[in-house]
Amino acid sequence: MVWLGTIINGVLLGGLYGLFGVGLALVFGVTRIVNIMHGEFIALSAFVALGLSMLLPNAHPLLLIAPVVIVSFVLGYALQAIFVNRAMRLPDPVAPLLLTFGLSVIVRNLMVEAFGVNPRSIRRGDFAQLSVDVFGIPIGVLPLVTLALAVVLFLVLQFLLRRTEIGRIVRATADNAETVRLMGVRPASVYNIVMGLSFALAGVAGLMLALRTTFTPFSGVERLLISFEVVVMGGLGSFWGAMLGGIALGVAQLVGLRLNPNSGFLYGNLVFFAFVMLRPNGLFGSRL
């Protein structure tokens, strides 16, 4: 029974990891950029959520999603428009990666200057402590909501990309950025929207992280590796793969910690290796 509980909690944790990875997968799928800034945006969103929760102390924590998403979308859009598009015009494919690398160092250390390095947390009332008993296994409501939210966001994203006009444009740009120019699409504008969406997803991930645990400006970079692993396991650019990859990592981490409390993320990393050996192109090695 203890093991079943561990596995269920691992699956729920995997929902959060899937959320970490999906924004990265989206940006990689469309722009082919490995966005090193992603972790910083998760941390920054946690601080934005903290600021909002101070402004609106009586609001339910989940109501913060809307403003966090809007702020993150605008920031992502602006960063892509001001910086990353410029680097993407260069012939060197490493340039955007290194640009986001530089930006991530700037953003992280500005957060250190602005907020300090002490762990912060959002006062979230008893919402975070709520749990329900399912056949004697206590399951936290917050992790359950996180997983549900992740699934809903994945469905929304899938719908957006498959069924709407903007989704068609995004997929066409991902396939061939030169050809869509002939149809009157500016790839740079598409990239702005995609980066905005990616940051909005990172924003939700940051908010859920902030509700779940304490955080510092380094919380993002500490989870960047997990985000990368999730994306690689899913197949770069695949959303459902990212979700399943996240769940595999979440289960591996919690089972591993039960086997050996000092192992940290060792078992998650080993599962990652076992996985990429069997499927070097990820679970769904395809594009959008």
Place this chain on the structure above:
Amino acid sequence: MKRLSPPLITFAGFAAAAAAAPWVMGDGGISLFFEILLMLAMAQLWNLLAGYTGLVSMGLQCFVGFGGYTTIFAANYFSVSPYWVLPLAPLVCGLVAACSTLLLFRLRDAYFSIATWVFSEVVAVLVLMMPGLGHVTGMTLETARDIDYETFLLTNFWIAAAIAGGTTFGIYVLMRSPLGLGMLSVRDNEIAATSIGVDVWRNRFIAYVATAAGCGLAGGVSFMAALFITVTTAFDLNWVVAMIFIVIIGGFGSIEGPIIGTVVFFGIRELFTNALALTGSWYLIALGTVAVLTMLVAPTGIWPFVRDRLGIEWLSVKRDVPYAYAKPVS
């Protein structure tokens, strides 16, 4: 005049400067340059791998840390001076790297970069869990009490200078050799390289193992001088972050680039943390800003930007086209 080529002058000048350093600088300067030289060596190695062979690794901290642990553990285990066991660091790291290629070379591009980082994290946790390596408290170099600090500092400085000089000029010689040409062809186009008879796997393997061994040696010297090692400092992601910064600021895929990048890297650090006495995060913000500006203004890095504008050569590994092919077709 061919004998007085720029590389030869640079090498002689470097050797003379390193030999004369103790008479010019105090202990503070020697320690600073000890650190600078080791970082230069590591940046050259990262560039050998990423800039010349096309393998972008984010996990070289693995070998820095493992080299450090090997040196301190072996010195304590055999109760000898760390200098005797220092050669073990590159050997062990080269061996670990060679074994890890079975796993890592199955992966390409971004997958490879991420997998090297994961590999480093796995090694770090295994070292942390391994009995006899001090767990979270780390290890102290026990033979340190027999050491005369003054000569220890100087000897370490000269070892660092030898490593930095050896790596820089070793890579210079390597890149002018047929093997180096093979590495460049692997970076530029794997399929075309295979079609002209270049063994892609072998070229990557040699570059990767050599880089790992070099990083292991640098790590061994670095932690031997520190007399103390913990998992957090040894397997710190910031090792590889510093290497990447230096190479992208100075110039990707050139030997001069890492040299200039190292000067900028430590110049900014000394300016912000010592001269202006600001906190470490402002220094990192400045460094990030320089990297972003470099990418936007001179995306190939400072050295290629300056070289192409002024038309100068320094440690160029460019080859002359054989005369028969250079003739214009009439």
